Amino acid sequence: SQQGEEDPQALSIQEGENATMNCSYKTSINNLQWYRQNSGRGLVHLILIRSNEREKHSGRLRVTLDTSKKSSSLLITASRAADTASYFCATDGQAGTALIFGKGTTLSVSS
Amino acid sequence: GAGVSQTPSNKVTEKGKYVELRCDPISGHTALYWYRQSLGQGPEFLIYFQGTGAADDSGLPNDRFFAVRPEGSVSTLKIQRTERGDSAVYLCASSLMIGGNEQFFGPGTRLTVL
Numbered sequence: 001s002q003q004g005e006e007d008p009q010a011l012s013i014q015e016g017e018n019a020t021m022n023c024s025y026k027t028s029i030n031n032l033q034w035y036r037q038n039s040g041r042g043l044v045h046l047i048l049i050r051s052n053e054r055e056k057h058s059g060r061l062r063v064t065l066d067t068s069k070k071s072s073s074l075l076i077t078a079s080r081a082a083d084t085a086s087y088f089c090a091t092d093g094q095a096g097t098a099l100i101f102g103k104g105t106t107l108s109v110s111s
Numbered sequence: 112g113a114g115v116s117q118t119p120s121n122k123v124t125e126k127g128k129y130v131e132l133r134c135d136p137i138s139g140h141t142a143l144y145w146y147r148q149s150l151g152q153g154p155e156f157l158i159y160f161q162g163t164g165a166a167d168d169s170g171l172p173n174d175r176f177f178a179v180r181p182e183g184s185v186s187t188l189k190i191q192r193t194e195r196g197d198s199a200v201y202l203c204a205s206s207l208m209i210g211g212n213e214q215f216f217g218p219g220t221r222l223t224v225l
Contacts (some may be wrong), residue, residue: 042219103153104152
């Protein structure tokens with residue numbers, strides 16, 4: 001079963017624009033992570049935010065977490081064509097073990 | 112150092128055959144995870160190891176699937192009597208320890224069952 005649900009399923013923007021993806025989950029978590037995947041193969045870890053954190057930045061990435069709403073958002077600023085990929089949020093339960101992924105958001109950035 | 116590696120990168124087999132998929136985690140990572148990803152879906156958890164033991168195999172879909180990690184490093188995912196529905200990308204990941212840590216993923220093995 002998949003806990004996270006990303007929204008939107010697909011997003012198309014122009015280079016230089018910002019891209020915002022949202023993720024909702026169902027159960028309590030220790031942390032939430034965002035991953036990127038190119039061409040349906042290996043995932044690349046982008047950022048991890050812990051349940052006691054509300055916002056985190058890494059380069060052009062900004063992640064927020066609202067545990068009361070069980071939701072997170074990933075903002076990519078000044079997008080580039082190279083940002084074209086699928087983006088997944090992943091949560092771990094209180095047991096803190098394997099990750100539970102959503103279905104992902106497919107981002108397309110055109111130049 | 113080297114990342115997580117998986118072999119083969121692609122495997123085509125016939126229905127009913129046996130396959131083995133190999134994962135080499137990052138050296139020193141005690142936790143190893145197997146996921147399966149179908150087209151258009153996110154990865155789904157299969158099994159994870161803490162050291163040599165399978166700490167949680169609740170994601171394995173049925174008893175045709177089995178995984179081992181005999182020396183606490185390399186792991187092999189074994190699928191018996193493959194079915195067309197087993198076709199997917201099988202991803203392996205490792206992390207320094209269980210829980211609350213970034214998982215590093217390999218490139219995956221694309222399994223196609225004809």
